[in-house]
Amino acid sequence: MTCRRVGALLEAYADGELEAEAVLDVEAHLADCNGCSSRLQLEHAVKKSLRRQVYAEAQPNDAFRERILASFRAEAERTAVANLDEPSHRSGMLSWSSIVPLAAAAAMALLWSAKVSDPKQSAKTPGNKTTIASVGPASVEQMLEELVDRHIDRSKPDVTEPALLLERMEPEVGVPVHFPSLAQYGARWQGGKLVKIRQEPTASLKFLVDGHRVTVYVFNSEHFALGSPLKRRVIGDEPVYTGWKRGYSIATADRHGIGYAVATDLGEDEGAEIVASLH
Ligand SMILES: [Zn+2]
Numbered sequence: 001m002t003c004r005r006v007g008a009l010l011e012a013y014a015d016g017e018l019e020a021e022a023v024l025d026v027e028a029h030l031a032d033c034n035g036c037s038s039r040l041q042l043e044h045a046v047k048k049s050l051r052r053q054v055y056a057e058a059q060p061n062d063a064f065r066e067r068i069l070a071s072f073r074a075e076a077e078r079t080a081v082a083n084l085d086e087p088s089h090r091s092g093m094l095s096w097s098s099i100v101p102l103a104a105a106a107a108m109a110l111l112w113s114a115k116v117s118d119p120k121q122s123a124k125t126p127g128n129k130t131t132i133a134s135v136g137p138a139s140v141e142q143m144l145e146e147l148v149d150r151h152i153d154r155s156k157p158d159v160t161e162p163a164l165l166l167e168r169m170e171p172e173v174g175v176p177v178h179f180p181s182l183a184q185y186g187a188r189w190q191g192g193k194l195v196k197i198r199q200e201p202t203a204s205l206k207f208l209v210d211g212h213r214v215t216v217y218v219f220n221s222e223h224f225a226l227g228s229p230l231k232r233r234v235i236g237d238e239p240v241y242t243g244w245k246r247g248y249s250i251a252t253a254d255r256h257g258i259g260y261a262v263a264t265d266l267g268e269d270e271g272a273e274i275v276a277s278l279h
Helices: 003-014 020-032 034-058 062-085 096-116 137-152 162-173 268-277
Strands: 188-197 200-209 212-220 231-235 238-245 248-255 258-264
Touching (some): 020 034, 137 200, 231 268, 248 268
Antiparallel strands (some): 188 200, 231 238, 248 258
């Protein structure tokens, strides 16, 4: 792909709107081209500040929220009274008095969901040394998919002796892979395996906690962006990013270049706590 062709696709790429095949082509080019990588960083920076402004203006303020809630309450009272004597209710039809609050509720839900996808939680800011090829919501989604794929994979482990993890995995993964005992959670060690996440070698370490499977991933955090659609939380002063994929909770953290991720069917809080305990 030429720089010109990539330039034309960059905005759609940053929005996560490209077809999978085009994403691969663009990422292959970005990996080798500093010019286009910088343009992408600029694209992200501009979008981020734009989004911040739009969302700031779209935030419902307290007075507005109070007005809506008051009108819900009034409407609910009216509907309760209407229910007693309105034939349409007895025949199972919705009257306008119940449809209007539903529409208002839907509008509120929209406002609240806009709030949840806060732009401050989106991908790493330019200047961070994240590999540009893996920046963007679409690639975080893809990473989550692969973390879940590897989590539910039941193939045999490569390493079952905890003492061998470091020497077997560090050369491949590129960062130290220490055995996380997770003893404080009563975890039973199942074994480790070298897997690929977003084409990067990653250590997958499996445990059982109260009969629930927990996979701890260790990777070189330069290869991954921890951002939107993951939610940023702070646990014990350390930022942790959490989210859900296909019914599994995922929690990830970056500790001085060593990336950790936990995939589990335990809850989001448990996953976040486990990932925060890793160093
Ligand atoms: Zn280029």
